Amino acid sequence: MLVVQKFGGTSVGDLERIQNVANRVAKTKAQGHDVVVVVSAMSGETNKLIGYAEHFSKNPSRAEMDMLLSSGERVTASLLSIALNEMGHSAVAMSGRKAGIVTDKIHTKARIESIDPSAMLQEVKEGKVVVVAGFQGVNEEGDVTTLGRGGSDLSAVAIAGALKADLCEIYTDVTGIFTTDPRIEPKAKKLEKISYDEMLELASLGAKVLQNRSVEMAKKLNVNLVTRSSFSDEEGTLITKEENIMEKPLVSGIALDRNQARISLLGVADRPGIASEIFNKLADAEVNVDMIIQNKAVDDTTNIDFTVAVSDLTDAKKVVDTFVQSGEIKADSYNEDICKVSVVGVGMKSHAGVAAKAFYTMAQNNININMISTSEIKVSMVIDEKYAELAVRSLHDAYELEK
């Protein structure tokens, strides 16, 4: 079996932990598998370097930032390779360039365009462990680029895809994906398997283990992804094609997103294209709008409610203000004390009544639902933030997820 193992910053946070990673890689190798490792910078290193750069400039050049930040992963890759060689496992460290990772030109937020896996495959063929510096590639001009937040996960998934690896293991400090946040519901259970689509919903709804970019790429490249802990031998959660999951649960998990704000626009002028104009302007300001509700008011104007991430609220307000000043919106109001709780499961597709049970559960607990949005595999509800934990626990109970 060919396994790609990715270790994040916490897993390689100090020299002892790097040795620990080396032991784990050696163990996998000893089981007869081929291993390609992808590593992040030692935790704290990237922030230290960003701090250095910010000492000199509030808006440092992005090409320079890429050269600066990509050094952290190179250090970890070299050290892990040295540790493996010392243990008698022939290993070779590779930069993103050497591993064949070519990206577009967008410094600090580059997208992987192609991977030429020949250098990696050659070393694997010779029985070596390949240790790749994650988070980085090179653009057509040969300049170093970095992949932005979650970039090392992305490196690992893309490499697994290019190598047609049997498995891509993402090691973090948690043991896998849970039915809900165990800090809220101690009865939360670790999932053995989950589909790409469910994972995408859970990730965008607040589960922090994996970023959507990585899951999307795994889905696209058909990579079997496992998230597990580098600090225990416990099996993790497999994220895979829906077809690979025999028993599809009705509901896989309950997600909570506290990072939501609601914007209410009252008395929006009733002329064609006004809504499209507002949301286009929001898009231009790079404000990500999540849920939208529109309804007619009695006076022939329209009310529009929508949610955005709290971090986008200031930008969103600026856009809305221009419409208020021009008189096309009568009044606006904002509410940050809300949250979004979501029920996610592929089984919903084929089973009626999943949404109804969610609404009933809220009602039973006297929790008012402000907004609702549904997709094939999820039901999301915006509620007052004070009910967040109660809602999560009640839904976890209602769908019997502890079983």
Next chain:
Amino acid sequence: MLVVQKFGGTSVGDLERIQNVANRVAKTKAQGHDVVVVVSAMSGETNKLIGYAEHFSKNPSRAEMDMLLSSGERVTASLLSIALNEMGHSAVAMSGRKAGIVTDKIHTKARIESIDPSAMLQEVKEGKVVVVAGFQGVNEEGDVTTLGRGGSDLSAVAIAGALKADLCEIYTDVTGIFTTDPRIEPKAKKLEKISYDEMLELASLGAKVLQNRSVEMAKKLNVNLVTRSSFSDEEGTLITKEENIMEKPLVSGIALDRNQARISLLGVADRPGIASEIFNKLADAEVNVDMIIQNKAVDDTTNIDFTVAVSDLTDAKKVVDTFVQSGEIKADSYNEDICKVSVVGVGMKSHAGVAAKAFYTMAQNNININMISTSEIKVSMVIDEKYAELAVRSLHDAYELEK
């Protein structure tokens, strides 16, 4: 004028000092010059990374060490470029690869084979300051290599040669080359100019400011080299062709090398080729032999005395022991309490009596000379270490170097 400025680890030792370097580069730029900067890793960084590697292995793989250590210079180059851009001086950071530096394959001790200056020249042409990560290049396979101790100086000189720069300034924490070590002789004077050959003698005789590799390359590429301090505006010392020095002083400086040990071989078998055999074996063991004296003993055997660096003494002893055991050498003795004091000056070529004055000065001070070696531009004497300072001061006086 096109100036290459190289800043060592101490000069970029912290963020404040990097800002200080940026100010100096900006000043040179403001004077209308084009500037290419070469930087070392922040002082302490390289040793920190070596310490990390040694945590895992006493003999870490050299390719991995190169990937590990080359990251330090990349960090400094990125930060300096960010600082310059913030000050309004358009700058671009380059790795050794991007700067076009191609080396042989000897990891951790690579030699520069060629430099393609086109990327640097293009940026300079566009008015940009180019900031190059020193100490590194790439081999033919595209793997990062490093140039060994003093590698950043070497990068700077080679780049200055490839760019046909008017000047290559090496910034350190001392203001230039002195007639002798000012800690020994406070009357020591900073030299305005010195020839490559004199500098080579002084460097190999203990002056620590520049390594011979860099001076040799400067001589070969005809690069005007200046050593000066990054902490003051004082003019430094120009190291240049002998033809460029109008008034050639008889003697330029007095050098002292305490790092010497004397090995005496008594009763060496009198057969052809024995000396060559001994010194070949020493060369195989990578022991650098400096002075050699051979003379016939009364019993038809030979006595051979030679000096080595103290750090090579253990290895040298091992070699000598094999000859003692085989009976081809009757006895050996070792003396670490010696030093080598040297008088250096291009003027010696055309003036008689320089050596005689040195011997006379030693005699006047009752200092016994154990060994003598001379070249066109230097006279070296091995003496007991306890006389080191006295010898240096007396010679400095005798040649009136304080004037």
